[in-house]
Amino acid sequence: MAKPKVAFYWCASCGGCEESIIDLAENILKVIEAVEFVIFPVAMDFKMKDVEALHDREIAVSFINGGIRTEEQEHMAKLLRKKSGIVVAYGACAHLGGTPGLANFFNRDMIFDYVYRKAPSVENPHNITPKPRTAVKQGDLTLPKFYDTVFTLDQVIDVDYYLPGCAPPPDLIMKAIEAILSGNLPPKGSVLAPDKSLCHTCKRKPTKPEKAIIKEIRRVHEVLLDPDRCFLDQGIICMGPATRDGCGERCINANMPCRGCFGSTSRVEDQGAKFLSALASVIDANDENEIRKITASIVDPAGVFYFYSLPASMLRRRRNIANE
Amino acid sequence: MCTGRIDPQFVLKAFEKGADGVLILGCHPGDCHYREGNYNALRRFHLLKKMLDQFGIEDGRFRLDWVSASEAEKFVGVINDMVKKVKALGPLKPAPPLPLSKKKGRGDIQAEAHG
Ligand code: SF4
Ligand code: SF4
Ligand code: FES
Numbered sequence: 001m002a003k004p005k006v007a008f009y010w011c012a013s014c015g016g017c018e019e020s021i022i023d024l025a026e027n028i029l030k031v032i033e034a035v036e037f038v039i040f041p042v043a044m045d046f047k048m049k050d051v052e053a054l055h056d057r058e059i060a061v062s063f064i065n066g067g068i069r070t071e072e073q074e075h076m077a078k079l080l081r082k083k084s085g086i087v088v089a090y091g092a093c094a095h096l097g098g099t100p101g102l103a104n105f106f107n108r109d110m111i112f113d114y115v116y117r118k119a120p121s122v123e124n125p126h127n128i129t130p131k132p133r134t135a136v137k138q139g140d141l142t143l144p145k146f147y148d149t150v151f152t153l154d155q156v157i158d159v160d161y162y163l164p165g166c167a168p169p170p171d172l173i174m175k176a177i178e179a180i181l182s183g184n185l186p187p188k189g190s191v192l193a194p195d196k197s198l199c200h201t202c203k204r205k206p207t208k209p210e211k212a213i214i215k216e217i218r219r220v221h222e223v224l225l226d227p228d229r230c231f232l233d234q235g236i237i238c239m240g241p242a243t244r245d246g247c248g249e250r251c252i253n254a255n256m257p258c259r260g261c262f263g264s265t266s267r268v269e270d271q272g273a274k275f276l277s278a279l280a281s282v283i284d285a286n287d288e289n290e291i292r293k294i295t296a297s298i299v300d301p302a303g304v305f306y307f308y309s310l311p312a313s314m315l316r317r318r319r320n321i322a323n324e
Numbered sequence: 325m326c327t328g329r330i331d332p333q334f335v336l337k338a339f340e341k342g343a344d345g346v347l348i349l350g351c352h353p354g355d356c357h358y359r360e361g362n363y364n365a366l367r368r369f370h371l372l373k374k375m376l377d378q379f380g381i382e383d384g385r386f387r388l389d390w391v392s393a394s395e396a397e398k399f400v401g402v403i404n405d406m407v408k409k410v411k412a413l414g415p416l417k418p419a420p421p422l423p424l425s426k427k428k429g430r431g432d433i434q435a436e437a438h439g
Contacts, residue, residue, distance in 0.1 A: 074423060105378065155422045273332040276375065280367040288366060295370040302378035314336040316419040320380030323420055
């Protein structure tokens with residue numbers, strides 16, 4: 001029997017998700033033995049036309065990482081959807097928008113203005129910025145259009161499963177691949193990770209505050225972090241209460257608070273709002289001035305609470321600036 | 325409903341659905357039927373207000389105030405003031421339409437999958 005065809009593709013991402021497949025170590029050999037790759041930009045030389053040449057649904061499964069922020073990414077996502085039986089949103093950026101999704105606090109003009117004009121390392125005397133079309137004497141040069149807003153993969157195409165994480169951990173990747181190859185699949189729309197919060201399995205949970213005790217919010221570089229005590233108990237923002245379990249507490253074990261890359265559990269629609277609520281309930285102040293003071297000590301609440309999930313949030317983007 | 329029951333997701337949902345302003349009115353501090361609900365609301369409010377500002381949702385669009393059942397005049401005053409401010413700000417700009425229109429949100433699909 002022919003091996004099932006598999007696509008691996010990147011959109012607005014850092015490349016770490018594609019690397020995570022390589023990080024499967026010797027398990028990668030099992031994967032290579034079982035499947036035939038049809039596109040895999042980080043590792044193999046296939047082109048868009050190779051995908052176009054396939055029949056509809058000929059690819060058994062496409063793992064797509066990255067959010068969607070250009071015309072080309074939208075096109076590739078739609079092409080892969082058409083050619084695939086199953087599409088998996090692979091990693092935090094495809095699932096929730098990820099850190100590139102923080103660009104939704106800006107728009108294209110603001111981003112281009114900084115990146116191509118204002119950034120300290122840029123010299124651009126002719127004021128050149130990317131344009132979808134540029135006429136030169138040999139003809140027209142084109143670039144994909146850059147959107148004002150980053151989208152999650154499921155805001156652009158129909159998605160069957162979600163593999164969360166920045167990047168997804170090897171055990172969950174292997175489990176997902178095995179489930180797909182054996183046809184032993186959970187209901188469509190499932191996030192392929194446990195449906196409980198990170199605090200549930202965190203070894204620091206015994207010291208997690210149950211009542212209002214925080215008088216001040218501090219940042220990780222301002223304190224010597226206790227390696228055993230719950231971060232919240234140390235006045236450090238940890239997204240654990242609003243984040244799905246399954247990563248193996250990678251950050252916590254490295255003595256860093258959770259930033260929420262697994263997204264929320266199924267019972268929560270907006271990860272940032274859920275965390276805000278959890279944080280407000282452990283702040284120890286009833287006096288309005290004191291509350292203002294503690295609130296002021298949180299430098300960038302939206303940026304931290306939606307570190308990975310801004311495009312998937314209810315508000316999706318900053319509203320008082322131009323966006324198409 | 326007690327202000328302490330107001331999940332920040334309710335407020336975001338209202339803005340998401342097109343509200344141009346959200347006004348939360350609760351019992352005065354010390355008068356909450358559930359004792360501490362309005363203090364919790366106050367903490368959430370300040371945090372949420374700071375966060376909404378980063379989303380470009382201006383000051384006048386989100387307000388928390390204390391009005392008891394017997395304060396008709398204050399109630400009218402607060403509402404009129406809120407309406408005036410929101411009118412001056414105009415409609416809140418919506419997020420762009422999604423390329424794929426879905427009947428269900430991501431949350432609903434997950435909820436279904438996990439029962
Ligand atoms: S808040 Fe963070 S450190 Fe505390 S129990 Fe939860 S995951 Fe662990
Ligand atoms: S601790 Fe949080 S941010 Fe770190 S890998 Fe796990 S879910 Fe992601
Ligand atoms: S009952 Fe809690 S604020 Fe009114």
